[in-house]
Amino acid sequence: MTPNSEPRQAHPAHSTATSDAVSRDAVGRDAVGRDAVGRDAVGRDAVGRDGLPLEDLGRLLLRIALGGVLFAHGLQKYQAMGVDQVGQFFTSLGIPAPAVAAAAVTVLELVGGVLIVLGVLVRPVAILAAVELLVAAFTAHAGAGFYADAGGWELPVLLAVSLLALAALGGGRFSAVAALTPKIPALLR
Structure with missing residues (x-):
């Protein structure tokens, strides 16, 4: 701080002061139970200025991106390569029951990608994918090093970790089954 400058004021969203005419209890919650960043007592979604649940928006974006990539790769296996050719490739990698594995992977990517985008069975599909x-x-990409442009393991590991994060978070409220969410076990959402 220079001698002639005024002290910096904290941004209201980061301030713990309650001078904004919102009274807060001893743990910093307002009358409806939300803290300064919009989380309720059990830590549910922060809400942006327009009332949009930001965590659910983030889940939706993850679902669209990851589900879209899965679907595109499944479509590539089905149309461009053909399941038979995928099975032959799996044989060269030493994958057991390569024809069955090729069909299963193709269906998982095609159908699973759509399910993830729609927000249906997000956790189990994301874990399987x-x-x-x-x-x-570890089979097809490990020998090519890290970088994706050389066929390395960078992209499949990035997608796998992102899918595991989505499985941990769940699909969120912006889904085709949002109205049924209370009736669906958490592990299937």
Whole structure:
């Protein structure tokens, strides 16, 4: 701080002061139970200025990106390569039951990608897809090094870790089954 400058004021969103005419209890919660960043007592979604739940928006963006990538790779296996050719590739990698594995991976990526985008069965599908991508990273990509442009394991591991994060977070409220969410066990959301 220079001698002629005034002290910096904290941004209201980062301030712990209650001079904004909102009374807060001893733990900093307002009358509806939200803290200064909009989380309720159990830590649910921060809310932006327009009332949009930011965590659910983040989950939706993750679902669109990850589900879209899965679907595109499944479509590539089904249309461009063909499941038979994928099975032959799996044979060269030493994957057991390569024809069955090729069909299963193709269906997982096609159908699972759509389910993730829609927010249906996000956790189980994301976990299955993450396992599939980790297998791909260690079988098909490991010998090519790290970088994706050389066929390395960078992209499948990044996608797998992102899918595991999505599985931990769940699909969120912006989904095709949002109205049914209370009736669906948490592990299936």
